[in-house]
Amino acid sequence: MEREVKMKIEIREITTENKEVLNLPNEPFLNEGRLIPIFDGENWNYRIEEFAPEDVTEQCFPPEDYEFDKMEDGFHGLAAYADGKCVGYVLTYVQWNKYLYLDNLLVLKDYRRYGVGSHLLDGAMELAKKLGMIGVWLICQDNNIGACKFYLKNGYTLGGMNLPVYEGTKQEGKADLYLYKRG
Secondary structure, three states: OHHHHHHEEEEEEEEOOHHHHOOOOOOOEEEEEEEEEOOOOOOOOEEEEEEEEEEEEEOOOOOOOOOOOHHOOOEEEEEEEEEEEEEEEEEEOOOOOOEEEEEEEEHHHHHHHOOHHHHHHHHHHHHHOOOOOEEEEEEEEEEEEHHHHHHHOOOOOOOOOOOOOOOOOOOEEEEEEEEEEOO
């Protein structure tokens, strides 16, 4: 749910002039449940499993260490500013399948639930259209239920999953979900 306080959010392209925004830190989020995909042979659906309070954990992704000058071909980034301060970004790549791949969306913890992420998603979709793409797609972990709900609320739909991706790692038991939105 969005917070009632309104703030002016400005979206700017990430360029050599503001490349330092790529140094924003990953901050923790709660693992409060998981999204359980359901495929009926033709369509994807899902149910949400909420964890009991004693099973809720906190997770934080490791630092990204992005270097603007070493970003791959097809990279496009957008930064979100509130009161002149960068509070988040979205990093995307042009893909062969005519979808813009959303590689990373980050919003600083104190600015979550103010609409910053939604503004970044809107910016990514505008960018996709400008680049002649048909939409945006992304990968989200099934246990990052806050992110799953956020993308679904913003019009993304489940398009598949990868179950074995984390086998043999400390993330074992989790799955990647593929989410899509056409422009």
